[in-house]
Amino acid sequence: IASLGLVRSSPVQADETLPFVIQDSVYRTNLAISNLDAVPALVSIFLYDNSGHLAAQSALQISRLGMVNLSDVVSHVFGYPVDLPFEGFVRLRSSARITAFAVQIRKANGDPGIIAPMSDDASHFLLPITTSIEPWSSSLAIVNLAAKATVVRISLRSDAGVLLAETERSLEA
Numbered sequence: 001i002a003s004l005g006l007v008r009s010s011p012v013q014a015d016e017t018l019p020f021v022i023q024d025s026v027y028r029t030n031l032a033i034s035n036l037d038a039v040p041a042l043v044s045i046f047l048y049d050n051s052g053h054l055a056a057q058s059a060l061q062i063s064r065l066g067m068v069n070l071s072d073v074v075s076h077v078f079g080y081p082v083d084l085p086f087e088g089f090v091r092l093r094s095s096a097r098i099t100a101f102a103v104q105i106r107k108a109n110g111d112p113g114i115i116a117p118m119s120d121d122a123s124h125f126l127l128p129i130t131t132s133i134e135p136w137s138s139s140l141a142i143v144n145l146a147a148k149a150t151v152v153r154i155s156l157r158s159d160a161g162v163l164l165a166e167t168e169r170s171l172e173a
Helices: 002-009 073-078
Strands: 014-023 027-035 041-049 054-062 067-070 086-094 098-106 112-115 150-157 163-171
Touching: 014 073, 014 098, 027 041, 027 054, 027 073, 027 086, 041 073, 054 067, 054 073, 073 086, 086 098
Parallel strands: none
Antiparallel strands: 014 027, 014 086, 027 067, 027 098, 041 054, 041 086, 098 112, 150 163
């Protein structure tokens, strides 16, 4: 709890959201966080359920220019061991500049799926690769953390940049 107080008193240099984490009998989510600054980073990890309610939180320190890999971030934040199924998203706040990504791991064979972060002020995002070729498929999870509803435009482009399809979705607050 004292370490969380330090995060609040330090200026926030990073505020990133990873829009999907899961823990169940089939999948787990790993989280990698890199400190981009030459000073230690105090990182608060907030775990929210799919309704946007804070489910658990923790904090950790990452050495200067260091990296931490959390195998099964849900269990890490709730405290080991946790066998309860969980779906939601992670928000990271840090006293230093950080970058992070998550990997959804299929427990049976170790197949990974990358989950990229979004900063709160981002208005555009490029997911550089998608597929629907069996046995693989891509999924997109979008979380609206704003206090008001918003509309999101989703565009699918070919590898040459040609627009293949486009849709808009309304997201509640």
